[in-house]
Amino acid sequence: MEKKEYLNPEDCKDWITETEVKTFRITMRCPECGSDELFEWAGSEKLSNPPWYPHKCLACNYKVNLRKKYPHTIHKYKEVNDDTGR
């Protein structure tokens, strides 16, 4: 087959696969007061490698820096998500 530098959508249809994915919302409870859903990323980040993400509990005002943002969403392929007993 001739290698092309540009492919139109109709040229791609034989090569495209649709895979169902599941979306998970990852939340963290406040480590201080245990409040759910009120513990959130403050919307800024501290420059370091890897970065720190400031979080604040809206219930008790507890502030802490974390390596990940909460809440966040992740996507899992159905195959990966299947419980195979591992």
Ligand SMILES: [Zn+2]
């Ligand atoms: Zn709290």
